[in-house]
Amino acid sequence: MRRDLESHLENIAGIISGASGEIYVASHPSADPDSISSLIALSHLVKSIGSETQPKFIAVNGVASNAAKLLEVGEESDLYSVIDYTPQRGDLLVVLDAPDCGRASISCDVYEHVYIIDHHALNGDPARYGGGRTHVLRDEYYTSTTEIVVQLLKILGERTPVELDRGISTAILAGLLYDTRVLQHPSIIALDSAQYLMMHGASIGDALRLIQTEMGLDEKIARVKGIMRARAYRVNGYIVCISHVGAHESSLAQLLAAAGCDLAVVLSDKEDHLRISLRCSQNLCRDEVDLESMLLKKLSSTVGARYGGHRRAAVASTPKLPMGEVESRIISILESFFGSDLKPLKP
Numbered sequence: 534m535r536r537d538l539e540s541h542l543e544n545i546a547g548i549i550s551g552a553s554g555e556i557y558v559a560s561h562p563s564a565d566p567d568s569i570s571s572l573i574a575l576s577h578l579v580k581s582i583g584s585e586t587q588p589k590f591i592a593v594n595g596v597a598s599n600a601a602k603l604l605e606v607g608e609e610s611d612l613y614s615v616i617d618y619t620p621q622r623g624d625l626l627v628v629l630d631a632p633d634c635g636r637a638s639i640s641c642d643v644y645e646h647v648y649i650i651d652h653h654a655l656n657g658d659p660a661r662y663g664g665g666r667t668h669v670l671r672d673e674y675y676t677s678t679t680e681i682v683v684q685l686l687k688i689l690g691e692r693t694p695v696e697l698d699r700g701i702s703t704a705i706l707a708g709l710l711y712d713t714r715v716l717q718h719p720s721i722i723a724l725d726s727a728q729y730l731m732m733h734g735a736s737i738g739d740a741l742r743l744i745q746t747e748m749g750l751d752e753k754i755a756r757v758k759g760i761m762r763a764r765a766y767r768v769n770g771y772i773v774c775i776s777h778v779g780a781h782e783s784s785l786a787q788l789l790a791a792a793g794c795d796l797a798v799v800l801s802d803k804e805d806h807l808r809i810s811l812r813c814s815q816n817l818c819r820d821e822v823d824l825e826s827m828l829l830k831k832l833s834s835t836v837g838a839r840y841g842g843h844r845r846a847a848v849a850s851t852p853k854l855p856m857g858e859v860e861s862r863i864i865s866i867l868e869s870f871f872g873s874d875l876k877p878l879k880p
């Protein structure tokens with residue numbers, strides 16, 4: 534793993550030193566704290582390598598509200614600039630926290646080099662890269678994209694000074710804390726990266742404050758309506774919950790999981806597709822069982838769903854079908870997976 538990272542660092546340094554044009558960075562739609570913290574770490578890496586070129590972050594697909602403050606910190610520290618257009622050409626595009634250009638919702642065809650740095654396990658789409666040379670640093674072993682970039686910084690720091698101050702270290706730590714649920718599910722590399730950042734002055738409390746947001750009224754309403762609409766089933770000692778909302782589907786899925794649903798499925802009717810947010814408990818999704826093997830693979834072959842994410846937290850989108858139809862399809866896939874009927878829990 535270490536040797537792998539060393540050779541990626543060398544590769545990245547080589548591309549950056551040879552780059553005469555722009556360096557761009559993109560992430561998945563509604564970029565989250567892990568996206569932005571890895572953007573900050575990457576921009577610091579570019580600077581520490583000795584490049585005069587400042588990365589430009591392509592923000593056309595939006596930034597989540599809990600990542601907005603982080604984005605400002607990096608901008609104010611003069612590490613990168615944020616653009617709201619799609620470039621026509623560039624030397625290098627780094628895709629952070631997304632497994633390919635498709636999931637980053639970006640066309641990668643105009644770049645000489647595309648570098649993917651990611652930790653997502655599931656990708657239910659045929660991988661889409663750019664027209665140029667594609668380099669992939671992607672391993673689901675990692676619990677955040679941020680920790681991968683921090684390791685690159687750490688290795689670089691063994692050869693050349695990397696001047697990380699307290700503010701930047703704290704902003705980088707925020708994304709790592711976010712994806713590991715405040716170190717509840719860290720890889721050993723995440724712990725090592727957190728230690729590295731804290732040795733440079735990062736504070737866990739300050740990092741958490743950077744990504745804290747007050748929940749908006751619309752999100753609260755979506756969550757409450759979603760709970761009122763939820764149907765729950767018992768099957769083989771597990772609880773399966775299904776609901777639907779207009780927006781904030783992942784927030785509701787998380788809430789249902791916290792309530793005790795082993796599998797939470799939340800549908801949301803979007804303009805031209807159905808979006809499905811899923812969570813699976815550690816109790817149900819273990820060993821060989823994950824969201825892909827239980828549901829997503831079949832949903833993809835029967836209704837053409839595309840999906841991505843992790844083994845126990847994922848999103849899928851299907852063509853715009855009636856919600857009831859997709860729901861009964863999901864139930865029948867689950868019944869054949871469990872080999873038993875889903876029995877409704879009565880309120």
Ligand SMILES: [Mn+2]
Nearest residue numbers: 567630678712
């Ligand atoms: Mn992530």
